[in-house]
Amino acid sequence: MEKEIEKRTQALRDSEEYLASIVATVREGLIVLDSDMRVTGANDHFLRTFRVTKEETIGIPLWELGNRQWDIPKLRELIEDVLPTSNPVENFEVEHDFPRIGKKLMLLNAHRIELEGQYKDRILIALEDITERREIERRKDDFLSIASHELKTPLTTIHGYVQMMNRTVPADASDKFRSFLEKTGAYVSRLNDLILELLDVSRIQSGNIEIHKEPFDFDKAVHEAAEGIRAANSGYTIAVKGKTGVYFNGDESHIVQVINNLLANAIKYSPDNKDVEVILSVLSGYLKVSVTDQGLGISQEDQRKIFDRFYRAGEIQKRYPGMGIGLYICDQIIKNHGGTMWVDSEKGKGSTFNFTLPLTEQMKNEY
Numbered sequence: 001m002e003k004e005i006e007k008r009t010q011a012l013r014d015s016e017e018y019l020a021s022i023v024a025t026v027r028e029g030l031i032v033l034d035s036d037m038r039v040t041g042a043n044d045h046f047l048r049t050f051r052v053t054k055e056e057t058i059g060i061p062l063w064e065l066g067n068r069q070w071d072i073p074k075l076r077e078l079i080e081d082v083l084p085t086s087n088p089v090e091n092f093e094v095e096h097d098f099p100r101i102g103k104k105l106m107l108l109n110a111h112r113i114e115l116e117g118q119y120k121d122r123i124l125i126a127l128e129d130i131t132e133r134r135e136i137e138r139r140k141d142d143f144l145s146i147a148s149h150e151l152k153t154p155l156t157t158i159h160g161y162v163q164m165m166n167r168t169v170p171a172d173a174s175d176k177f178r179s180f181l182e183k184t185g186a187y188v189s190r191l192n193d194l195i196l197e198l199l200d201v202s203r204i205q206s207g208n209i210e211i212h213k214e215p216f217d218f219d220k221a222v223h224e225a226a227e228g229i230r231a232a233n234s235g236y237t238i239a240v241k242g243k244t245g246v247y248f249n250g251d252e253s254h255i256v257q258v259i260n261n262l263l264a265n266a267i268k269y270s271p272d273n274k275d276v277e278v279i280l281s282v283l284s285g286y287l288k289v290s291v292t293d294q295g296l297g298i299s300q301e302d303q304r305k306i307f308d309r310f311y312r313a314g315e316i317q318k319r320y321p322g323m324g325i326g327l328y329i330c331d332q333i334i335k336n337h338g339g340t341m342w343v344d345s346e347k348g349k350g351s352t353f354n355f356t357l358p359l360t361e362q363m364k365n366e367y
Ligand code: ADP
Pocket: 265, 266, 267, 269, 293, 295, 296, 297, 298, 306, 311, 312, 313, 314, 317, 321, 322, 323, 324, 325, 326, 327, 328, 350, 351
């Protein structure tokens, strides 16, 4: 019996030491709270970041730390909820003028912790200073916006000249010349599409995207988009099944852009199986579109990130050209129309991209 107690005490000490060594090494500020929201532990990184001492921190309720700097109503509500509900606080941004370190943007995560039944009611809070990262992101956005605007103007001119050259090709021009001209036109178009994508991103970032809503025949728009993609990708079958039967009140060109993007991705990421299916349906107040391919599929981990700007999944994707912004734009367009977009997929087993858009009574009766 004694031996058993000794063994368990040792195991506990081991786990405590193990935990302490992790806490000391991580590069995030960590604090632990008890059920009264008093700080029971803080790592060196936390103390250094906020330029405080252990004495100023340990044993003090979180809300009373450093001039009550953490006493933010929304944060308080979330953290006080962690123990009763076991709901973690995820990526809560705290922007604050901290007494000793000035204005900072902190990313806060809080989780309930339990160590082999020993410390039941404890909350671990991790804090990361993202002030600099956010500033770099902002500068990157500004750069992108300026660069894409500056590139667009000369490219539009080149595009115009290529079109004029196409119209004035001499009758005796060689096949070689005609083929060069055709290729120049195709690459200028490709470049134009890329720049338009970048411009879309910077417009979304600055909140300057304009939506022109007008009722349009939704199913017809989808069929036409599928036809266009079919024509450009012989060898692939794109079946459109079902119908919504509505005149949707939205920005047709934006919605068509979403369908085109999903279809283009379905093709791009399905090098071996060439069957793509689009299913249209209406379910209680929403229209739903699903685009299914039998291609590479997407891992669970990547599924959470592919709608982020510039995110491209996995190594294999490096073989396929792209900037990782198409889905970000699609998601934003659908959100702008009050809808939702998501993906169902399994690596190696294809993907289904879905979106729903809310219908008004009037749209349902249009047909
Ligand atoms: P891009 O295709 O230019 O990389 P997107 O934003 O359209 O940008 O897509 C982001 C990432 O999501 C892609 O790089 C790819 O990894 C993944 N993805 C998108 N569509 C599919 C699909 N149908 N099948 C597998 N992966 C996909």
